[in-house]
Every structure is written in C-alpha cells, then in structure tokens.
Amino acid sequence: xxxxxxxxxxxxxxxxxxxxxxxxxxxxxxxxxxxxxxxxxxxxxxxxxxxxxxxxxxxxxxxxxxxxxxxxxxxxxxxxxxxxxxxxxxxxxxxxxxxxxxxxxxxxxxxxxxxxxxxxxxxxxxxxxxxxxxxxxxxxxxxxxxxxxxxxxxxxxxxxxxxxxxxxxxxxxxxxxxxxxxxxxxxxxxxxxxxxxxxxxxxxxxxxxxxxxx
Amino acid sequence: xxxxxxxxxxxxxxxxxxxxxxxxxxxxxxxxxxxxxxxxxxxxxxxxxxxxxxxxxxxxxxxxxxxxxxxxxxxxxxxxxxxxxxxxxxxxxxxxxxxxxxxxxxxxxxxxxxxxxxxxxxxxxxxxxxxxxxxxxxxxxxxxxxxxxxxxxxxxxxxxxxxxxxxxxxxxxxxxxxxxxxxxxxxxxxxxxxxxxxxxxxxxxxxxxxxxxxxxxxxxxxxxxxxxxxxxxxxxxxxxxxxxxxxxxxxxxxxxx
Numbered sequence: 001x002x003x004x005x006x007x008x009x010x011x012x013x014x015x016x017x018x019x020x021x022x023x024x025x026x027x028x029x030x031x032x033x034x035x036x037x038x039x040x041x042x043x044x045x046x047x048x049x050x051x052x053x054x055x056x057x058x059x060x061x062x063x064x065x066x067x068x069x070x071x072x073x074x075x076x077x078x079x080x081x082x083x084x085x086x087x088x089x090x091x092x093x094x095x096x097x098x099x100x101x102x103x104x105x106x107x108x109x110x111x112x113x114x115x116x117x118x119x120x121x122x123x124x125x126x127x128x129x130x131x132x133x134x135x136x137x138x139x140x141x142x143x144x145x146x147x148x149x150x151x152x153x154x155x156x157x158x159x160x161x162x163x164x165x166x167x168x169x170x171x172x173x174x175x176x177x178x179x180x181x182x183x184x185x186x187x188x189x190x191x192x193x194x195x196x197x198x199x200x201x202x203x204x205x206x207x208x209x210x211x212x213x214x
Numbered sequence: 215x216x217x218x219x220x221x222x223x224x225x226x227x228x229x230x231x232x233x234x235x236x237x238x239x240x241x242x243x244x245x246x247x248x249x250x251x252x253x254x255x256x257x258x259x260x261x262x263x264x265x266x267x268x269x270x271x272x273x274x275x276x277x278x279x280x281x282x283x284x285x286x287x288x289x290x291x292x293x294x295x296x297x298x299x300x301x302x303x304x305x306x307x308x309x310x311x312x313x314x315x316x317x318x319x320x321x322x323x324x325x326x327x328x329x330x331x332x333x334x335x336x337x338x339x340x341x342x343x344x345x346x347x348x349x350x351x352x353x354x355x356x357x358x359x360x361x362x363x364x365x366x367x368x369x370x371x372x373x374x375x376x377x378x379x380x381x382x383x384x385x386x387x388x389x390x391x392x393x394x395x396x397x398x399x400x401x402x403x404x405x406x407x408x409x410x411x412x413x414x415x416x417x418x419x420x421x422x423x424x425x426x427x428x429x430x431x432x433x434x435x436x437x438x439x440x441x442x443x444x445x446x447x448x449x450x451x452x453x454x455x456x457x458x459x460x461x462x463x464x465x466x467x468x469x470x471x
Contacts, residue, residue: 018241019422022248029249030330033256048268052275059282066289066311074314078456080380083314101356106363115356118294118460120309140363143370184377212314214294214307214460 072210073173073201075191077116080183082193084204092200095183097176097192104141112137114188121167121211126202130164130174132156137188161195163202167211173201247429251441252327255394260335268333276333281470283341286311293462295343298397298447300324300471305399305449307460315460317453320402324471325443343466344391352386353455355463385454389467396444397467399458401451445469 067088074083077098084092099115134154139146147153161175176182176192186192191213193201205211268276281299288295289311297306297313306316364370386400403410432439449457 022244025245026248026252027326029252030326033252033327033330033332049272049275052272052279056275056279056282059286063282063286063289063311068312072312072314076315076456076460078459079452085314101358103358103360104363105360110363113358120312141361141370143364143366143368181376185380186376210312212309212312214315214456 068210070206070209071204072212073205074212074214075116076214077118077185078214080185082191082197082201084201086204092197094197095194096197097182097187098185099187099189100185104137106140110140112188116187116189116191116213117169117171118213121171121213123205123207123209123211124166124168125207126205127164127166129162130160130172132160135170161193161198163198165202165205167213173211174198243433244426244429247433247439250438252330254438255327255441255443256331256335259331259339259393261338273333276337277340277470280337280340281468284343284468284470287341288343288466288468291343291466293465294460295466295468296457296461297468298445298470300469302470305447305453305457307457315456317449317457319447319449321448323444323446325445327441327443328445328471339393340469343468344393344395345466346389346397346464347392348390349464350388351458353383353458355459382452382455385451385458387454387458389465390442391467394440394442395469396442397469398444398446399454400446400448401454402448445471 068085071084071086071091074085075096075098076082080096080098082092082094082096083090102114103111104114105111132155134156136146159177160172161177164172164174166172171189171191173191173193175195175198178186179194182192182194285297285308288297288308292310294307294309297304297308297316299306300319300322303319304316305319306313308314361373364373384401384403387398389397389399391397403413405413428439
C-alpha cells in the first residue's frame with residue numbers, strides 16, 4: 001500500500017524536477033558567458049564613447065539622405081492600402097485596389113499573371129484623361145476575339161478615371177468606374193484609387209517620385 | 215530451460231541498476247550539453263581579442279552602432295529587407311534605405327543567450343544584416359487563382375466572380391538565419407485563454423522534443439549540440455501577412471535589441 005503511493009509521487013517529482021534542473025543548467029551556462037570579459041581603462045572607455053557617437057551621427061546623416069525629399073507613395077498589395085508620405089510622414093492612408101493574383105490560361109501557350117509587382121518604382125509619366133488601350137488578355141478574359149493591334153475596339157475612354165501615373169511595363173496608378181471594389185484585389189496588376197485620392201496623388205507626386213510596391 | 219526464481223530476481227536487479235546508471239548518465243550528459251552549448255555558439259560569435267565589459271550607456275551605444283551599420287549595409291541590397299527593432303517595438307520593411315511600412319510588436323520573447331552575450335559580440339554579429347537560410351510559413355506566399363480563358367462571351371459572363379472581402383488566414387513564420395538564430399513571427403490569436411494555453415503547451419512540448427532529439431544526435435556523434443537562440447514576436451495578422459508577402463523568399467534581416 002505504501003509503495004503504491006510512493007511511486008507516483010517519485011515520478012511526479014522527477015517530471016517537475018527534470019525540466020527545472022535542465023533549465024537552470026542552461027541558464028547557468030548562459031550566465032557564465034561573460035566571465036572572460038574585462039573592463040577597459042578610463043581613457044579607452046571615453047574615446048570609445050566619442051568614436052561610436054561620431055560614427056552614429058555620420059551613418060544617421062547618410063541614411064537620412066536616402067529618404068526621398070519629395071512626396072512618395074507606398075502601396076500594400078496584401079491589405080490593398082496606400083500610404084502617401086510627405087516629409088517622411090504619412091499624410092494619407094486609405095484603401096486602393098491591386099492585382100487579383102489570377103493566373104489566366106489560354107491553352108498551353110499563353111498565360112498572364114495579374115499581380116502587382118513588388119519593389120521600388122518611379123513615376124515615369126503622368127497623364128490627364130487617359131485612354132486605355134486594351135491588351136490581348138482583356139479580350140481573351142471576356143471570351144472575345146482579339147482584334148488587330150490598333151483596332152478601334154481596343155481604345156476605351158473614361159474607364160481609367162481622370163488621371164494616370166505610369167510606373168513602367170504597363171503598370172499604372174489610375175482611377176476606376178467600379179469604385180465599390182476599391183479595397184479589394186481585383187485589378188490586372190495596376191493600382192486603382194478612388195477619384196479623390198487619385199487627384200491628390202496626381203497633384204502630390206511628380207515625374208520621378210518614388211513608389212514602393214509591396 | 216526454465217530459470218530459477220532467484221536468477222530472475224538477480225537479473226531484474228541487474229537491469230534495474232543498469233537502467234539507473236543509464237538514466238543518471240543521460241541526465242549528466244544532457245546537463246553538460248545544456249551548459250556548454252551556449253559557450254560553443256558564443257565562441258563562434260565573439261571577437262577574440264576585444265572582449266570588453268562596458269557600462270550601461272556604452273552598451274546601448276554599441277548596440278545602436280550595430281543596428282545603424284546593419285541598416286546601412288541592408289540599404290545597399292536591391293531587395294526588400296526586414297527590420298526588427300525591439301527598442302522601438304517595431305517590425306518594418308524597407309528598400310534602398312527607405313522604411314516604408316511598419317507595425318508595432320505586440321509582445322515578444324527573447325532568448326536569454328541574446329541578452330547574456332556582451333556588447334562586442336552583439337556588434338560583431340548584428341552589425342551586418344542576417345541572411346536567412348530557411349523559411350517556414352503557415353500561409354502561401356502568393357494566393358494564386360488559376361482561371362481558364364472562356365471560349366466565348368456567355369461563358370465569360372457565367373465565370374465572372376468578384377470578391378466581397380479579403381480573408382486573412384492566421385500567419386506564423388519562422389526564419390532560420392545563417393548564424394543560427396530562430397526568428398518566429400506570429401499573429402496574435404483571438405482565442406480563449408484555455409485554447410491559447412493549450413496550443414502554447416503543445417508548441418513548447420514539441421520544442422523540447424526537438425531539442426532532446428538534437429542533443430541525443432549530437433551526443434551520438436560526440437559533439438556539443440548547436441544551440442539556436444530564439445526570438446519570438448507577436449504581430450497583427452494583416453501586417454504580418456503583408457510583410458511576409460512583401461519579402462523575398464529568403465530575405466535579409468536586421469535585428470536590434
């Protein structure tokens with residue numbers, strides 16, 4: 001009867017004591033790491049403080065120079081949000097629409113991935129009243145025959161809003177007639193803003209302004 | 215041939231003693247491994263003839279210097295990098311020296327080893343960005359949806375679907391860096407206290423088992439096991455998903471603490 005009670009208590013003790021002792025041994029190992037260190041003398045210690053402070057100031061200056069002086073834009077293609085920065089601080093943070101991540105396959109030979117690229121970009125040009133020249137995928141996606149390169153059906157007026165800002169490779173920041181989808185990943189890779197934000201971004205960003213897509 | 219009863223008792227006593235010796239040996243070996251392993255990684259990390267102990271203010275300055283140098287080096291890489299700043303409670307991403315997105319750290323756990331090493335070792339290890347060599351994630355990098363081109367306009371109209379919301383799955387990422395740090399970024403879960411405790415216990419148990427396995431394997435090879443200092447951060451789920459998807463597969467990481 002005595003043995004019956006004795007055994008579980010011994011095991012319970014072991015189960016609790018083992019991890020604790022291992023933990024303590026590990027902590028002891030870590031706390032003995034600094035035993036080989038020594039304290040530098042006063043002169044060496046003071047010159048170190050000065051040297052480090054000077055280098056910190058230098059690096060800080062160089063890093064500040066890398067931040068754009070003019071307004072720039074950051075676009076979060078996961079949360080479908082944009083951040084307009086002016087003087088290094090966010091002055092507008094609102095919803096936008098970015099790529100849908102749809103991979104459109106047309107047979108075995110043709111495919112298009114509708115995603116917003118990632119990285120650092122620049123505004124290459126700005127347009128008022130842009131006209132959308134529909135690429136081949138826009139017809140294929142709608143189940144329509146692809147017209148010739150300059151066919152009139154390729155040109156759509158008003159669908160990109162009042163302004164567009166080009167990032168290169170066909171990627172634009174533009175407006176939309178489908179404003180209810182702002183905030184959702186529904187585009188073919190471009191960035192869609194509502195009318196008010198588009199106008200603001202158009203006015204604030206100059207050609208050459210940085211755009212960070214992520 | 216059936217053995218006598220006394221022989222069985224002798225054998226079981228012998229087995230008992232052998233088992234005791236084995237268990238005590240295992241305990242001693244594990245204890246030695248746990249004690250020595252931090253020293254092994256420290257000797258890899260530290261600078262040989264520059265092992266000073268500074269005052270609190272100087273320690274902070276040296277750690278800040280490591281951070282600044284690492285940030286400056288990272289700014290020369292032409293890809294998006296991850297910046298973890300424990301003193302600022304901030305996880306951010308940047309490219310070419312510009313931090314363009316960040317989120318607050320909601321809670322964190324830092325390995326005692328990282329706070330136990332001296333400032334010159336911190337400077338030596340963290341003054342350059344850490345390279346990740348392996349990444350594990352609970353979410354996909356790119357949520358790709360394959361769509362087959364419709365044959366005609368009617369089929370296209372039938373296929374037309376537009377989302378009404380975006381669903382974010384619970385994100386948990388682990389980066390293993392080249393210098394042996396295990397960096398875990400996980401989203402806060404709004405589950406009950408009991409469920410949280412339960413899942414934490416399970417993950418702690420699996421950590422212990424992995425560690426036990428590593429120790430056993432290293433002992434089998436007559437080596438000291440590789441201690442892996444851990445940093446665990448809890449962030450907002452959408453921010454964490456955004457950061458993960460912005461980063462390249464094996465990003466460079468700047469850590470300041």
